[in-house]
Amino acid sequence: MSHEASLRYRHLGIDTAHEYVVYMNAGCHICRAEGFAAQTRLEVHGNERSLIATLNTVHSSLLGIDEASLSVSAQQALGVQAGDALRFSHVPVLVSESDLRAKIYGQRLDATQLAGIVADTVNGRLSDLHLAAFVTACAGDRLDIAETVALTRAMVGAGARLSWQREPVVDKHCVGGLPGNRTTPIVVAIVTAAGLTMPKTSSRAITSPAGTADTMEVLAPVDLDLAAIRRVVEQTGGCVVWGGGMQLSPADDILIRIERPLNLDSDGQLVASILSKKISAGSQRVLIDLPVGPTAKVRSSEVAERLAQRLQQVGATLGLAVDSIITDGTQPIGCGIGPALEARDLLRVLQNQADAPADLRERALLLAGRVLEMGGACAPGEGRLRARALLDSGLAWQQFQAICAAQGGLRDVPHAPLTELIVAPHAGSVRQIDNRVLARIAKLAGAPASAAAGVDLHVKLGQPVEAGQPLYTLHAEAPGELRYAARYASEHGGVIEIAHD
């Protein structure tokens, strides 16, 4: 294909998520000369950069025959503007494609091969179809320890990596799926109050009603650049910021986006995902919280134990000390589900208020205690006591205020203008709570985009209830969202199952 043949970029603003798509009029000379049809892969050159994109042909006046457009991610990657020239060439043969095929056919991949696949994942040279094939070929336990180590290292190598001038740098991570489980800001406050360093980079919600970054943003700015983060950590020993802009293991974000719709679990990829983020963030000692429950991400202790062992083993090979803790994941932690409601809960715990959710406080103390022990801030077995002392004395709250101030100032927690109470249909006791449906209801109510929206839970497992007693309250900022959430809640009455005693 001739490099001389060019088309002018026209902006259409179509967001396809990560996948690079190029749009051309089906009648343009390039499509006609090459016989290109939808789904052909092309190399696109513009602004002295290039990328590989999938062709969508346009059969309307949307694009002239001398024009081409790009999906938002592709346009941003090239940095082209309206009117810029785009040139096209055939896709070169990719080594990563044949390595991927080898993996599909059951061969083990070495470090170089995995690094090539990860690099081509990050630079968009592999299509979503290739990535789906890759995660499928790695599903279950089809990555052995050596491959998992190599994949983790490759994922770290394909992104930015932070380093800190302090030791030890501790961290904690929760293997998701439990609404309201917002222990991280409390843990950061406690362990940094004890003098440890915990620069926490966290994520926004992907499929949940709130990520730690969403909840923290209710209380303080979280979108800080690296210089600002360094200043905060220098001043306070810790931070709770959004890590999404720092290109820490970007391959992880891309693979998660493919695994999620396929609903695939891969031990190896989960381990590589968690550990690559932690190593990239400069952590040295990490505690992994593995909540187990029928509607949590990890559904059995056996799976959790296998995962814990794998995390420890791969971490050790890569110089990262990993400890895991298997916790109760049968019901939400705390009362609030949604950014502001969760922020309210964690403030109550930090401020030692009488109405602080006991389970959130206990979970945070358990995790903070283990992190204190891992970080050498106390003797083994004394972590929980030490954590409790730091919390009860108000030192943790003082420390949290200092962190928020350093990040840009502590904010007031907003309240949703609209609420609706859901009550028990009959007397009995709470037999089961479906974490997934509850999370869905909170999202329909507007979380996390509407920070004050979500669900406020009033009961716990095993608790006796009367007919008409409040089970939970919907919080919303817009009537439409309240209505959606209420309708979905009424269609899923069993989200909180009341057993007739």
Place this chain on the structure above:
Amino acid sequence: MSHEASLRYRHLGIDTAHEYVVYMNAGCHICRAEGFAAQTRLEVHGNERSLIATLNTVHSSLLGIDEASLSVSAQQALGVQAGDALRFSHVPVLVSESDLRAKIYGQRLDATQLAGIVADTVNGRLSDLHLAAFVTACAGDRLDIAETVALTRAMVGAGARLSWQREPVVDKHCVGGLPGNRTTPIVVAIVTAAGLTMPKTSSRAITSPAGTADTMEVLAPVDLDLAAIRRVVEQTGGCVVWGGGMQLSPADDILIRIERPLNLDSDGQLVASILSKKISAGSQRVLIDLPVGPTAKVRSSEVAERLAQRLQQVGATLGLAVDSIITDGTQPIGCGIGPALEARDLLRVLQNQADAPADLRERALLLAGRVLEMGGACAPGEGRLRARALLDSGLAWQQFQAICAAQGGLRDVPHAPLTELIVAPHAGSVRQIDNRVLARIAKLAGAPASAAAGVDLHVKLGQPVEAGQPLYTLHAEAPGELRYAARYASEHGGVIEIAHD
């Protein structure tokens, strides 16, 4: 999600190939209320039909906040027009998704499970990511015989099925990859001249410079409806028509579209692909031609033999008699590569012209002979002689004219206005011919869209050549296409490798 919330359909005409995509303004009330982002899967309702589509959000004035659009395939499936109301709902839980996951994790699937996956493939409920995961999970030899039988049966069941009032109905199929190998019309002419029934439904080119339907269309109309096909077969005993509009094993077309970019081979899926098309077309006895060569689709005799055995075994279980023949796939057959050039070659063979390509004639006689034997038109071992008699006597040519007349009239073969000769750079002998690069050159010259375009090959393997002796001629209808093809040819001088003797 509320069914009351609707958007108006606006036509954008974006062709994404088979995948259903829905476009919405990122600021529309549905995206905002649901927190939908690019790549969410949605059920789309309109015109009293529904389908599942992947969301692309639009961040421009391309769509108003009360509008939505669909990819061409999705718009056609729903049959909606500009201004029609589209409603949206959450994607229901699909049984086929969890069965797919089971296969990914290494479980065997039963007939019901495979039928569900195939049905959801055809009706577009599984995304391209799911299909990529499916073909990956079946790659290599990960489908056993029982699964291959069940997959084949499911693919037949998910489409239309023809039946004929005559017996036996014979067919042949070539496992592709060999340019110019256009034996089918000759075989049809010979075996129907012997009184057998061979209603041949063939395909257009997908990645090659010409499919059998493209070549046959140079000589007669091939886009006939079922009633017309029945009339042709009733009159002549055979036909060579395009099968693409008849919905014979539509799942096959979809899976091929996914496998091709991944370049995956799966014994089970290849067998299911071939046999489902044949069974759907009403064939009873089928000969499979397996050309073996380093640049053909099948690269070793071992692979070909394993495939032949699998085809026979699965066919037998499904009531289809399958015989296979392993042939030489080291170089193109005949001289022409491209619809009109191949049509010219096959006419020369049928008309017993002195300049008829000997290899094409021999290959056609070999295959026709085997089909005659399979169909009981002659004693075993006498097929080739019988085929030769039918060809040499002019009966096959008479029969071919009758078929063309019945299909709508024999046409003159067009000639390309532009040609360019490629000559040997030095003396020697032809050591190797790269089928794939030669096919690519023919496509760049305009084949198959420009019927007269392509490559006319003047040498065969082992042939001695002088410096400057013609190797092949490029044929094109447009100067730009001739230029592209010539440039690519000059960059790939080794497509025909001349050994210094």
